[in-house]
Amino acid sequence: MHATRRTILALSGAGLAATALPRAAGAQQPAAGTLIRKPIPSSGEMIPVVGLGSARRYEEVKPGEDVAPLRDTFRRFQELGGTVVDTAPSYGQAEAIMGGLMDDLKIRPSLFVCTKVGVDNIEQGRAQIDASFRNLRTDRIDLIAVHNLRDITNELAYLRELKQGGRIRYVGATTSFDRQYEAFEAMMRREQLDSIQIDYALDNRNAAERIIPLARERGMAVFINLPFGRGSVFRATQGKPLPEWAAEIDVTSWAQFMLKYLVSHEGVTCAIPGMAQARYVDDNLKAAQGRMPDAAMRRRMEQYVDGL
Numbered sequence: 001m002h003a004t005r006r007t008i009l010a011l012s013g014a015g016l017a018a019t020a021l022p023r024a025a026g027a028q029q030p031a032a033g034t035l036i037r038k039p040i041p042s043s044g045e046m047i048p049v050v051g052l053g054s055a056r057r058y059e060e061v062k063p064g065e066d067v068a069p070l071r072d073t074f075r076r077f078q079e080l081g082g083t084v085v086d087t088a089p090s091y092g093q094a095e096a097i098m099g100g101l102m103d104d105l106k107i108r109p110s111l112f113v114c115t116k117v118g119v120d121n122i123e124q125g126r127a128q129i130d131a132s133f134r135n136l137r138t139d140r141i142d143l144i145a146v147h148n149l150r151d152i153t154n155e156l157a158y159l160r161e162l163k164q165g166g167r168i169r170y171v172g173a174t175t176s177f178d179r180q181y182e183a184f185e186a187m188m189r190r191e192q193l194d195s196i197q198i199d200y201a202l203d204n205r206n207a208a209e210r211i212i213p214l215a216r217e218r219g220m221a222v223f224i225n226l227p228f229g230r231g232s233v234f235r236a237t238q239g240k241p242l243p244e245w246a247a248e249i250d251v252t253s254w255a256q257f258m259l260k261y262l263v264s265h266e267g268v269t270c271a272i273p274g275m276a277q278a279r280y281v282d283d284n285l286k287a288a289q290g291r292m293p294d295a296a297m298r299r300r301m302e303q304y305v306d307g308l
Contacts, residue, residue: 035081035288038269041219042194049263050288051084057276059092074101076278080285086272088116095135103137118147122154145172170194176225195221201229202261202305216267224271236308250290259287261301
């Protein structure tokens with residue numbers, strides 16, 4: 001039986017007294033109860049190190065289905081100081097659902113909205129981006145990234161036009177497949193980007209070998225997709241208590257354990273786990289508070305997970 005997030009929360013506990021102690025590398029040290037932030041290198045703008053992703057959980061709302069849990073999720077995220085929300089046209093109805101929630105709650109000005117363009121030619125790209133503005137109910141999108149290297153040269157050129165015109169603020173590129181890493185790295189060396197988005201997790205550390213260091217060298221923010229891998233760590237930790245030493249970094253759940261490992265990396269700007277319930281927001285955002293693992297603790301966390 002696969003572990004669910006509900007099971008993991010119940011097993012590991014969800015309470016945490018937020019105490020802002022030693023900072024993550026490159027991060028802004030917050031006052032107690034606020035979220036640790038890191039800078040986008042190209043501008044210096046500070047954003048919280050944990051955001052909200054919408055893949056799968058926001059893809060479909062059936063006719064008549066109550067969206068109250070999603071609305072409560074967005075409301076709680078904003079109340080706790082979260083700003084970065086990430087979506088894509090390929091995530092079904094996610095853009096439109098997120099746009100409706102932001103409009104309903106009147107919270108668009110406080111959010112850092114990210115989406116993607118993933119098409120095969122510039123005509124399709126223009127049409128998809130226009131649809132994203134309509135779906136998100138906004139006249140300005142903070143970040144649009146080219147998804148999985150599709151038509152990368154043409155789409156980046158158009159995104160730069162939009163940035164120059166003030167319709168978007170940042171330009172990026174994404175991948176979540178190791179098989180694309182070689183081409184992605186070559187693109188990073190060739191193109192000047194504000195950000196990349198890459199898959200990285202405690203049990204999927206390949207991006208830390210070359211991609212994330214290169215982004216740091218090139219002055220690119222790094223957003224993390226699939227921060228819980230593809231569920232394998234949750235499955236491996238099902239029924240297991242947290243190690244006692246996790247308290248040294250103010251961790252009280254497996255989700256926090258995984259997220260703190262990621263956002264404590266000096267090259268990582270923001271991890272974006274999917275969240276579709278307010279209690280997941282409470283849990284995940286605690287990973288952006290309190291003490292962060294240093295290099296020795298990160299190695300200990302790796303060794304622990306590798307031994308599961």
